[in-house]
Amino acid sequence: MALVALLISVSCRPTPVEDAGGQEPDWQSLRHAMVVEQIQPRGVGEPLVLQAMRTVPRHEFVDPPFKTQAYDDVPLPIGDGQSIPQPYIVALMAELLEVGSGDKVLEVGTGSGYQAAVLAAMGVEVYTIEIRPGLCAKARERLERLGYSAVSVRCEDGYGGWAEAAPFDGIVVTGAWETVPEPLYAQLAEQGRLVIPLGESLYKDLRVVTRTADGFEERSVIPVSFEVLDRDPPEVSEEDD
Numbered sequence: 127m128a129l130v131a132l133l134i135s136v137s138c139r140p141t142p143v144e145d146a147g148g149q150e151p152d153w154q155s156l157r158h159a160m161v162v163e164q165i166q167p168r169g170v171g172e173p174l175v176l177q178a179m180r181t182v183p184r185h186e187f188v189d190p191p192f193k194t195q196a197y198d199d200v201p202l203p204i205g206d207g208q209s210i211p212q213p214y215i216v217a218l219m220a221e222l223l224e225v226g227s228g229d230k231v232l233e234v235g236t237g238s239g240y241q242a243a244v245l246a247a248m249g250v251e252v253y254t255i256e257i258r259p260g261l262c263a264k265a266r267e268r269l270e271r272l273g274y275s276a277v278s279v280r281c282e283d284g285y286g287g288w289a290e291a292a293p294f295d296g297i298v299v300t301g302a303w304e305t306v307p308e309p310l311y312a313q314l315a316e317q318g319r320l321v322i323p324l325g326e327s328l329y330k331d332l333r334v335v336t337r338t339a340d341g342f343e344e345r346s347v348i349p350v351s352f353e354v355l356d357r358d359p360p361e362v363s364e365e366d367d
Contacts, residue, residue, distance in 0.1 A: 153185055156197040160184075164199045165217045172221045178247035179217050184210075186272060187240040204238045206258050211300070215350060216241050222321045222334050222347065223296035225250050232291070232313065234284035235300035239265035242277045245298075252277040253291045255284035287313045294318060302330045311335075311342065323350050 157180050165179060185196035188210055192202045201209040219241065225231055227249030233242050236256035242265075245252045254277060256262035262281035269277045280288065285307045287297070292313035299310075299322040306322060314320055314337045323330035329349040336343045 151194060153183060153197075154180075157181075157184070160197040160199075160213050164212075164214050168214055168218075170214070170217045170221050174226055174248045175217050175220045175244075178220070178244045179213065181247050182240065182243045183272070184213065184240060186268065187238040187243070204261065205264075206261050208237055208258070208261060210238045210240055216244055218347075219298050219300070219321050219332075220244055220248065222332075223298060223319050225296045225319075229295035230291070231296040231298060232288055232294045232310075233298050233300060234287070234310070236262060236265045236279060237300055239269045239274075239277070239279075241298065241300055242279075243269060243272065243274050246274045246276045250276070250296075253280070253288045253294070254278070255280045255282060255288060257281075257283050285309070289313060297321070299323065306335060311337075 161176055161179050165176065170176065185193050187204070188196050188202045189204060195202060197213065199212055199214065201212050204210050223231060223245075225245070225248070228251075229249075230251045231245055231253070233245070233252060233254040236242060236254040238261070239254070242252045242254045254265075256265060256279070259281055262279060266279040266281075269279065278291075284299075287307070287309040289309070293315035294313055295315050295318050297310055297314055297318070297320040299320070302323040302325060304324065304326055306320065306324070310320060310322075314335075316337050316339060318337050320335040320337075321332070322335070323332050325331050332347040332350045334345050334347060
């Protein structure tokens with residue numbers, strides 16, 4: 127697993143690439159290559175996930191200077207000091223949730239909105255929370271513009287989850303904390319899965335927590351590198367949904 131850890135660092139900052147040709151790339155072909163060359167060889171095989179990765183336009187979720195790098199095997203800046211994870215990590219976390227059409231998922235850490243869009247493309251009803259008002263507003267506008275109507279966006283601290291929409295068949299946390307917030311345990315449905323990076327070091331431990339009839343089972347997957355999620359929210363100007 128050491129090789130995987132080296133491939134998923136979000137600390138790098140790619141250099142913006144100018145589009146000298148002035149023509150739009152063949153985004154569909156680039157998405158297909160991304161799946162075949164980056165995602166499937168690393169073991170992601172769930173058909174719903176792979177189809178979503180082939181469908182969702184990742185280039186719409188990155189800042190314009192990095193648009194031509196959208197399908198590269200790297201995380202990319204999205205503003206406010208945050209990054210969109212590399213495609214493999216988005217696909218892996220979606221697969222680890224083991225959800226599908228008609229299921230309900232909570233995402234903590236909307237970021238660009240890309241993970242939420244991938245889940246929505248799988249037929250999942252998504253509730254996503256982002257603490258940073260600027261990112262939250264941009265993600266909400268982007269998801270609405272691209273037609274992801276199954277995604278509800280809330281601008282606030284996600285530590286407490288989204289109690290009124292619980293229970294969730296899956297919960298995915300797209301940033302790191304030292305421990306699992308207690309409210310997320312409570313909002314997970316029986317047999318639901320929580321996917322979360324945990325730890326204090328540079329490389330966090332990506333874990334899957336499954337709620338059973340007797341409690342919770344937890345397993346470690348791979349080391350990953352994620353920004354630590356904020357806790358004390360800045361003033362929010364957007365009204366909650």
